[in-house]
Amino acid sequence: MNEVIKSILSAQFFYSVLRVTTPVLFAALGALLSDVAGVINIALEGLMLMSAFWGVMVSAWTGSAWIGLLAGVTSAVLLSLALAYFHLNLKTDLILAGIALNMFASGSTVFLLYLFSGDKGSSSSVKSYVLPNVDIPGIKNIPILGDILSGHHVLTYIAFLSVFVVQYLIYKTPLGLRMRAVGENPNAAQSVGISVKRIKYTSLVLSGLMAGLGGAFLSMGYVSWFARDMTNGRGFIGLAAQALGGKSAYGSMWGALLFGAAEATSYTLQAIRIPSEFTNMLPFIFTIIALIIYARAKIMQIKKIREKQTSHEEVGL
Amino acid sequence: MKKLLVVLLAVLVVMAFANLKVALLINGTLGDKSFFDSAARGIKMAEEKLGIDGKIIEMGYDQSAWRPTLEDIADQDYDVIIVGTWQMKEILEDVAPMYPEKKFIIFDTSVDYSLGDLDNVYSILYKQNEGSFLVGALAAMITTSGMPKTNPQPIIGFLGGMDIPVINDFLVGYIEGAKYINPNIKIIISYAGAFNDPAKGKELVLAQYRQGADISFNVAGETGIGLLEAAKEMDKWAIGVDSDQALAVEDQDPVKAQHIVTSMMKNVDLSIYRALKLTIEGKCPYGKAEALGIAEKGVGIADNKYYRQIVPKKFRDKIKEIENLILEGKIKVDTVFGMSRKKLDELRNSVRP
Numbered sequence: 001m002n003e004v005i006k007s008i009l010s011a012q013f014f015y016s017v018l019r020v021t022t023p024v025l026f027a028a029l030g031a032l033l034s035d036v037a038g039v040i041n042i043a044l045e046g047l048m049l050m051s052a053f054w055g056v057m058v059s060a061w062t063g064s065a066w067i068g069l070l071a072g073v074t075s076a077v078l079l080s081l082a083l084a085y086f087h088l089n090l091k092t093d094l095i096l097a098g099i100a101l102n103m104f105a106s107g108s109t110v111f112l113l114y115l116f117s118g119d120k121g122s123s124s125s126v127k128s129y130v131l132p133n134v135d136i137p138g139i140k141n142i143p144i145l146g147d148i149l150s151g152h153h154v155l156t157y158i159a160f161l162s163v164f165v166v167q168y169l170i171y172k173t174p175l176g177l178r179m180r181a182v183g184e185n186p187n188a189a190q191s192v193g194i195s196v197k198r199i200k201y202t203s204l205v206l207s208g209l210m211a212g213l214g215g216a217f218l219s220m221g222y223v224s225w226f227a228r229d230m231t232n233g234r235g236f237i238g239l240a241a242q243a244l245g246g247k248s249a250y251g252s253m254w255g256a257l258l259f260g261a262a263e264a265t266s267y268t269l270q271a272i273r274i275p276s277e278f279t280n281m282l283p284f285i286f287t288i289i290a291l292i293i294y295a296r297a298k299i300m301q302i303k304k305i306r307e308k309q310t311s312h313e314e315v316g317l
Numbered sequence: 318m319k320k321l322l323v324v325l326l327a328v329l330v331v332m333a334f335a336n337l338k339v340a341l342l343i344n345g346t347l348g349d350k351s352f353f354d355s356a357a358r359g360i361k362m363a364e365e366k367l368g369i370d371g372k373i374i375e376m377g378y379d380q381s382a383w384r385p386t387l388e389d390i391a392d393q394d395y396d397v398i399i400v401g402t403w404q405m406k407e408i409l410e411d412v413a414p415m416y417p418e419k420k421f422i423i424f425d426t427s428v429d430y431s432l433g434d435l436d437n438v439y440s441i442l443y444k445q446n447e448g449s450f451l452v453g454a455l456a457a458m459i460t461t462s463g464m465p466k467t468n469p470q471p472i473i474g475f476l477g478g479m480d481i482p483v484i485n486d487f488l489v490g491y492i493e494g495a496k497y498i499n500p501n502i503k504i505i506i507s508y509a510g511a512f513n514d515p516a517k518g519k520e521l522v523l524a525q526y527r528q529g530a531d532i533s534f535n536v537a538g539e540t541g542i543g544l545l546e547a548a549k550e551m552d553k554w555a556i557g558v559d560s561d562q563a564l565a566v567e568d569q570d571p572v573k574a575q576h577i578v579t580s581m582m583k584n585v586d587l588s589i590y591r592a593l594k595l596t597i598e599g600k601c602p603y604g605k606a607e608a609l610g611i612a613e614k615g616v617g618i619a620d621n622k623y624y625r626q627i628v629p630k631k632f633r634d635k636i637k638e639i640e641n642l643i644l645e646g647k648i649k650v651d652t653v654f655g656m657s658r659k660k661l662d663e664l665r666n667s668v669r670p
Contacts, residue, residue: 007527007528010527012523012527016520016524019520020520023516110346113348114346114348117348118348119347119348120347120348121346121348122348122515122539122542124542124565124566124569125569127569218516222516222519223515223516223519223542223543223546224546227513227515227539227542228539230513230514230515230516230539232513232514232516232517263520264520267517268528270505270506270521270524271506271524271525271528272669272670273666273669276477276506276507276508277480277510
């Protein structure tokens with residue numbers, strides 16, 4: 001038990017929280033970028049998987065991890081463009097198209113993996129490259145903080161920097177304003193001359209970009225190969241993390257961090273006499289609790305606003 | 318002329334009989350670098366040495382396709398049909414009685430013979446507990462040996478895919494082997510809850526290493542490959558499973574291979590070859606389950622160059638000695654099959670830190 005507490009309080013634990021959070025955070029930001037424009041991107045899981053695959057393959061062919069990353073992200077963006085085309089031009093149901101793309105990604109990556117490497121389980125027979133870990137010069141030397149914050153994978157830093165970029169994009173730029181307008185009320189947006197379709201396309205592309213980065217992290221940093229269905233639900237967890245955080249990038253980040261912390265805790269707790277079924281459940285229990293708290297707070301808020309309104313009305317009467 | 322024709326016909330008939338037609342149905346895909354690949358190797362071996370007519374069919378991961386595929390294949394003219402893993406058990410129990418003239422082999426699990434009508438099914442089980450006993454003993458020796466990458470604490474790790482009997486059979490042997498060497502051994506036991514999440518496997522094992530383990534044993538399919546990555550990253554030791562994982566990764570990642578002391582081998586290939594050989598000789602016990610242990614070469618330790626380089630000779634000799642003791646029946650390794658949940662929990666809790 002002491003070992004466990006010591007382990008949870010160690011710098012390495014917090015370091016691992018950030019690492020576990022990274023793919024979920026990317027997915028959450030991807031979910032957010034499409035959600036503000038009123039599109040639920042259920043295909044995040046498949047986009048991530050696609051990017052994880054192409055990142056590994058292209059880095060193996062070119063010998064460059066960065067070109068691999070570019071290819072991975074491009075593949076995810078292309079797939080999300082396909083989703084946009086299905087939904088916006090062909091008017092298919094968004095959820096069904098998303099599910100179809102997830103299945104397509106799962107099946108096609110295994111098929112292509114076999115085509116290129118002769119293996120169907122994982123790409124471990126292919127020599128691929130990983131993106132580097134980065135030390136931050138100033139922070140690195142601070143005793144505990146340095147151990148937690150420095151030396152992470154380059155995409156982990158990009159994930160957390162993206163939080164601010166996304167927040168700025170949504171709330172401080174004309175494009176963000178349009179995205180929100182389209183998300184809140186497409187008819188109103190259209191009436192003032194905003195092309196709803198184009199905005200939705202843009203937001204899905206940005207969403208695909210984020211998912212692509214998250215997928216590449218999985219196969220080009222977290223581990224150094226691609227495995228069949230290796231995303232294992234992280235895209236969906238990202239959706240949940242975003243739902244937890246509402247329409248703010250900071251909220252999505254906290255949602256993802258909550259997941260990351262719960263997940264990392266559950267890994268450490270397995271050492272003691274707690275059934276593994278329980279520890280594996282932990283992240284989801286945390287989510288449900290967080291959702292309940294969030295929903296209650298929201299209801300209270302709405303109630304307050306309503307009360308205010310009614311009291312105003314009474315005064316007006 | 319007529320005579321010649323008769324002789325020719327006779328030869329043809331004999332050849333047709335000699336060429337046992339065997340189908341291996343894989344409920345997944347090749348390329349797992351362990352189980353299914355090993356089964357395919359067994360078929361190849363039998364093709365070369367026994368002259369069978371082998372066909373390997375990958376059924377993919379869509380479970381709804383497995384039953385119809387098995388029925389299709391049973392409708393065709395194969396003599397022996399081989400399937401594997403617990404996921405095929407119930408399907409085979411349903412299908413085998415419909416084709417009493419066919420022979421079926423199932424590996425790594427056993428059909429329930431009390432259902433009756435299963436006289437044409439031969440089940441191959443592996444005494445993974447015996448193999449795991451060996452690597453458990455090895456891990457317990459290494460962790461306090463003062464070898465590089467170790468700390469003085471007697472803590473070792475175990476990464477399971479799911480909390481299910483086949484996985485726990487490894488665990489029971491591992492625990493008993495470790496306790497045989499050091500009664501005070503502590504084992505950090507983690508279950509990932511998934512067989513396809515290497516990132517999670519890596520994270521779980523990093524947590525084990527953080528908590529003082531310096532060697533860990535993966536029994537978790539693709540998830541388990543994450544353990545090998547964790548060992549490389551934290552510069553600790555790893556033990557492979559099912560097939561020789563050091564040899565499987567050495568071409569792509571020689572550094573990783575140097576962290577894998579050995580692998581606990583389930584020799585699916587040898588067992589399938591053995592079953593087919595016995596079938597041809599007419600000695601294969603269809604209608605029964607057989608557990609192959611160290612004696613039948615069903616399980617064992619991967620004796621490769623890494624093992625010989627990394628592990629000191631006295632430890633290797635000790636493992637040999639334990640192997641012989643198991644062979645002679647002087648060490649009896651418990652199995653999880655038939656063990657009560659309570660007893661399993663007691664055993665697990667006796668080594669948890």
